[in-house]
């Protein structure tokens with residue numbers, strides 16, 4: 527696809543991978559709306575990146591409706607969704623609570639599914655669209671303490687495969703991206719941004735993978751990409 531004047535929604539675009547992706551899309555001439563729950567952080571990032579800020583929680587129906595409406599009102603169309611908002615933590619069996627499961631699943635699974643559905647409905651009408659689901663290497667193999675987060679990303683990876691089967695006939699490309707560890711605010715105490723570490727992945731590498739996959743001519747699509755640091759040890 528050619529990015530110039532194409533319209534994207536990046537959920538969770540106020541920091542980390544989502545922010546870097548919004549930046550790279552805007553740099554290629556796309557019009558981008560970003561969402562997040564922390565209004566101040568969101569508006570600051572939108573100003574830096576040159577994106578439209580939509581203060582919306584993807585784990586709520588109202589947040590999803592507003593994200594679609596405000597993007598279409600501002601830009602008049604939609605060509606791609608980067609389904610990126612997500613969070614998680616380490617919890618071992620024995621420490622699970624209903625609340626922890628609900629909290630992570632509402633954003634990483636239910637929110638991503640319903641945001642994807644809202645975009646897919648629009649794309650089906652247009653017979654064109656792109657959805658990128660940001661899962662994780664935690665979606666490929668379980669690990670100690672991953673019972674909540676890792677399983678939520680397994681579910682998102684499953685959704686990606688189901689949508690690929692359902693949406694290809696409508697010219698909708700669905701791409702799964704699995705980042706390994708990225709030095710963002712993810713799972714940090716107080717959600718503080720991490721310092722850049724020279725041998726570990728930054729949001730920029732994941733954004734590069736997303737943009738590169740999308741850039742391929744629309745007749746082709748890459749079902750899944752996994753990104754590792756070359757030598758993180």
Ligand SMILES: NC(=O)c1ccc[n+]([C@@H]2O[C@H](COP(=O)([O-])OP(=O)(O)OC[C@H]3O[C@@H](n4cnc5c(N)ncnc54)[C@H](OP(=O)(O)O)[C@@H]3O)[C@@H](O)[C@H]2O)c1
Nearest residue numbers: 538540541542543563564583584611612662707708710712
């Ligand atoms: N960092 C890693 O090592 C890593 C590895 C694999 C996969 N991932 C995945 O990559 C994605 C992005 O994470 P990141 O590393 O960039 O972390 P991050 O810097 O913490 O960014 C997460 C973004 O999602 C937003 N967000 C969280 N819950 C939301 C909700 N319910 N509604 C709307 N926005 C929400 C956050 O903003 P607010 O807090 O203001 O809402 C923020 O903009 C996540 O899906 C994560 O699971 C990360």
